[in-house]
Amino acid sequence: MMSGTTRPVYLLESAVLNAAGNSAEALYGQAPTANALEFAPDRRGFPLSVPRLPTDRFDRKLQRSVEAQSLRLLHCAARLGPRLEALGLPPERVALTAAIPEVDAPSPSWEAVAAMRQQPDLWLAQWFANTPPLHSLILLNSSSMAYLAEALACRGPMAGYCGQEGAGLDALLEASHNIAEGRADAALVVSTSPNITPALFLRETELEEGTTPLVPGEGAAACLLGVEPAKSDTRNVRIVGYSRGFLSPTPAQADARQADPFARVLNQVLSCEHLSMSDLSAVWSDPDDALLRRAIDNYPVRPGSRPVVGALGASSLLTDLAYALAAPEFAAPVQTNYLLLLNRSYTGHLGALLLAVEPARRAP
Amino acid sequence: MHHEVLVTGYGLVAPGAMDASTLFRRIAQQGSGLRANPRFQRLGFINTAAGYIDEEQWARIHVATAKLPDITPPQVRLAEFVMLSALVSAGLTVDDFRHMKSGLFLGSNKFCANNRDFAVLCACLDFDGLFDLDRFLTEQAPTSHPFARRVDQQTHHLAALLGVADHVSTHADACAAGTVAIGTAFRSIQRGDIDIALCGAVELMASELPYYMFNSLGALCQAAEWPAAQQSRPFMRDRCGFVLSEGAALLVLESRQHAERRRASALGRVLGFAALCEAEKMTSSSRDGSKYQACMNAALADARCCPADIDHINTHGTSTQSNDSCEGKAVLSLFGPHLDRISLTANKSAIGHSLASSGAIEVVLSLLSLSEGVLLPTLNYRPEGAEFPELRFLSEAECAPIGTVLSNSFGFGGINSALVLGGA
Numbered sequence: 001m002m003s004g005t006t007r008p009v010y011l012l013e014s015a016v017l018n019a020a021g022n023s024a025e026a027l028y029g030q031a032p033t034a035n036a037l038e039f040a041p042d043r044r045g046f047p048l049s050v051p052r053l054p055t056d057r058f059d060r061k062l063q064r065s066v067e068a069q070s071l072r073l074l075h076c077a078a079r080l081g082p083r084l085e086a087l088g089l090p091p092e093r094v095a096l097t098a099a100i101p102e103v104d105a106p107s108p109s110w111e112a113v114a115a116m117r118q119q120p121d122l123w124l125a126q127w128f129a130n131t132p133p134l135h136s137l138i139l140l141n142s143s144s145m146a147y148l149a150e151a152l153a154c155r156g157p158m159a160g161y162c163g164q165e166g167a168g169l170d171a172l173l174e175a176s177h178n179i180a181e182g183r184a185d186a187a188l189v190v191s192t193s194p195n196i197t198p199a200l201f202l203r204e205t206e207l208e209e210g211t212t213p214l215v216p217g218e219g220a221a222a223c224l225l226g227v228e229p230a231k232s233d234t235r236n237v238r239i240v241g242y243s244r245g246f247l248s249p250t251p252a253q254a255d256a257r258q259a260d261p262f263a264r265v266l267n268q269v270l271s272c273e274h275l276s277m278s279d280l281s282a283v284w285s286d287p288d289d290a291l292l293r294r295a296i297d298n299y300p301v302r303p304g305s306r307p308v309v310g311a312l313g314a315s316s317l318l319t320d321l322a323y324a325l326a327a328p329e330f331a332a333p334v335q336t337n338y339l340l341l342l343n344r345s346y347t348g349h350l351g352a353l354l355l356a357v358e359p360a361r362r363a364p
Numbered sequence: 365m366h367h368e369v370l371v372t373g374y375g376l377v378a379p380g381a382m383d384a385s386t387l388f389r390r391i392a393q394q395g396s397g398l399r400a401n402p403r404f405q406r407l408g409f410i411n412t413a414a415g416y417i418d419e420e421q422w423a424r425i426h427v428a429t430a431k432l433p434d435i436t437p438p439q440v441r442l443a444e445f446v447m448l449s450a451l452v453s454a455g456l457t458v459d460d461f462r463h464m465k466s467g468l469f470l471g472s473n474k475f476c477a478n479n480r481d482f483a484v485l486c487a488c489l490d491f492d493g494l495f496d497l498d499r500f501l502t503e504q505a506p507t508s509h510p511f512a513r514r515v516d517q518q519t520h521h522l523a524a525l526l527g528v529a530d531h532v533s534t535h536a537d538a539c540a541a542g543t544v545a546i547g548t549a550f551r552s553i554q555r556g557d558i559d560i561a562l563c564g565a566v567e568l569m570a571s572e573l574p575y576y577m578f579n580s581l582g583a584l585c586q587a588a589e590w591p592a593a594q595q596s597r598p599f600m601r602d603r604c605g606f607v608l609s610e611g612a613a614l615l616v617l618e619s620r621q622h623a624e625r626r627r628a629s630a631l632g633r634v635l636g637f638a639a640l641c642e643a644e645k646m647t648s649s650s651r652d653g654s655k656y657q658a659c660m661n662a663a664l665a666d667a668r669c670c671p672a673d674i675d676h677i678n679t680h681g682t683s684t685q686s687n688d689s690c691e692g693k694a695v696l697s698l699f700g701p702h703l704d705r706i707s708l709t710a711n712k713s714a715i716g717h718s719l720a721s722s723g724a725i726e727v728v729l730s731l732l733s734l735s736e737g738v739l740l741p742t743l744n745y746r747p748e749g750a751e752f753p754e755l756r757f758l759s760e761a762e763c764a765p766i767g768t769v770l771s772n773s774f775g776f777g778g779i780n781s782a783l784v785l786g787g788a
Contacts, residue, residue: 248520248524
C-alpha cells in the first residue's frame, strides 16, 4: 500500500483499445456483439482487426513484423505520448512497466503449426531457419517494451510481467512504487490481451469442470501516472492503495489462512485511508463471483468491462480502470469519491485497487 | 521504515550440477558445464554446444518429485526440485510459507515446445497437408499438449504448493528476469509488504526453438569448430557469441526481524537493486556503455554505497561482442580509480547463458564468493587476449575476503538490471 511517507501518485490519462472502440466512453455506448470465431464457429469472442501504427512514432517496418498483440499495445500506448511529452520530464525519470500475457508462451509453437498448415511441404527447420531475426525477437516481451520505450522516450525503471489478469496489477503497482519512492516522476503502464487463437481455447483444459468458458476479447489498455496532477484537469485521480493475494484455484491446495482471502485483501486496501465500505462511492468487480459477494457482504458492485468487450486478460485491469473513471458521475467531483476495483483471475490472483477521485487542486 | 533484507536459503540446478556448492567448486576448479548437446547433434545443428540438464540430472529430479503426475511439464518439476532445495537450505518446510506474509517472484520468459512436441504435431498432418487439430487433441492427455502450458505454469504450481497468499508474480524481463524477480522481492520485503519471499528464475530454453531464434540473430557462438567448453569466452577479443544454456535458481529472502524471530542463519544480504530501460537498440546497448553504467550507478545509489565500496563484480558477460564491449566500458568508466582492487568474474564462461535463470544463478554464486572468500575464475580468459586488460578477471580461483558484490544482468530489448549483495 502507499505509505504516508511516500510521494502521491496520480493517474493522468488512460487509453484503451477494444471491440467497443478506442475511448473509455465508448464502453458506455452501444455494446458490441460477440462474433462467432472463424476457427471455432460454435464459440464467440470480440476479436479486433490489427491496428495501424502511427508512422510518426514507429518505424514502418514494425507494422508488418510485429505480431498482433504487440501492435495493439503499441497503438494504444502511443496515444499517451503527447501527454507524456507535455510533462517535460527527462526520459530517465519516466518508468515503463508492462503486462504482456500468456500468448507469449505457446505462440511460437502455434505459429509453427500455422506455418505447417500454410506450407506443409516446407520442413519446420527450414521455416525456422528463414524466420527473420526481427520476427524472432518480438517473441520476447521485452522487445515490445523496447519499441515503446524508444518511441515514447522512456529510460527510467522498467519491469515486464507475464500472466493473466494479475499481471496488470503487478505492472500498475510497480509503476506506482517507482513514483511513490522517488525513482521516477512519471510512468507509462501498458498492457495487452492475448490474441484470440485456437491456442487460447486449448488452455481451457486447465479450467475446472463445469466452469463456463470465458468469452475472450482482444484489446489493449495503458495509463500514464505522475507525481502530481496536471493543472488543467477538472479532477485529480489519486492511487490511494492496493492489496493483493493469491488463492489457489485447486481446492485441495487452498488452506485455512485463505479461507476468506477476499476479506483480507479488502480490509488491507480499505485500511490505507482508514475507510469502511460505506465510504466508497462505487465498487467494480464481477458480480457473479460468490467469493467476492461474501467478502463485501453484498455491497452493490458494478460489472467491469468484461460483459461489454469480453475477457481481456492482462489488459482487463487497466481497461476497467479507464471504464470506472469514465463514469459520468465522477467527471467533475465536488468532493472526494473513493472507487474500488476488485478482481480475481481464474488462475488465483486477487487484486484490489483503491482510487480517490478528488476535485481538481494542486498536489501538496 | 526500510527493513533489512537477508538471504537465508538458496537452491539451484545448472548444467551438470544439482546444487550450488557443487557448481561453485566445479567453476573454482575451472570445470565447464558446456558440452555437445546430443539432441542438437541428432538434429544436425552446425553448432551443438550447450549447457543442458542431462538425463542423469532429470532422473534425480524425477525421483525427488515422484508425487507429481507423469505429464507434469519439466519446468514445473525443476521448479519444485529447486524450491525444495532452497527451503531445506533456509531451514523451512513446504508448510511454513502458508503461515507467513509471503511472496513468490519467479522469472521465466516463455514456454517453448521442443522437437518431441513438434514431432507429435507433424504426425497429425493429414493427407492434404493440413493439421488435424481434433486428432492431435484426441491423442494427447488434456494438460500435456504444449498449448495447454504457459510461461507462468511453474509460478502457479509453487504458489499453490507453498500456500503463498500475498504476492505471486511472473517476471518476463528477458535475460534480466531472474535478477528483476529477486530485486522486486527485495523491495517488497524492504517496504514491509511481505516478510519472506521465494524468488529467482526457472528457464529451460536450451532447445530447438530458442536455438533458431538466437542463431538467426547471430547471437550464438559462431565458432562451431571450437570445443564446447571453450566457446563461451566473455571479454576476450576473439569472443563470437554466447552458448545457450538452462537451469534454475531460487533464493529465500526475508526481513532481518523475521529471520531472527525464527533463528534462521543469514547467508548474505541484498543491499540494493535497479532495473532501467535504455531504449537504445534491440540487441545492443549504448556503444560507450553509458546506459549500463547508469544502471549500475542506480543500484549502488539504492544500496547507499559508492563505487569504492564494491569489492567484486559478477558481470553479465555473455561473450557477445556487443554486450561485453558495452559492459567493459561501463565498468571502466564507473569504477576506474578503484579497478586495481576490484575483481571481476563472468560465470557464463562456465555455464553458458540460461537467460532468465542466469541472473539468479549468478547471485547464488556471488553469495558463495562472499561467504567462502573465494573468487571464481572466468574460464577461457587469458589476459593477453582480453579486450579490457585493465579489468581484473581471474584465470584461476583466488582466495580473498570480500564484503560487497555487484551482480549485473542486461536483457534483450534494453532492460538493464543490477543487484548489490553483501556478506552475512
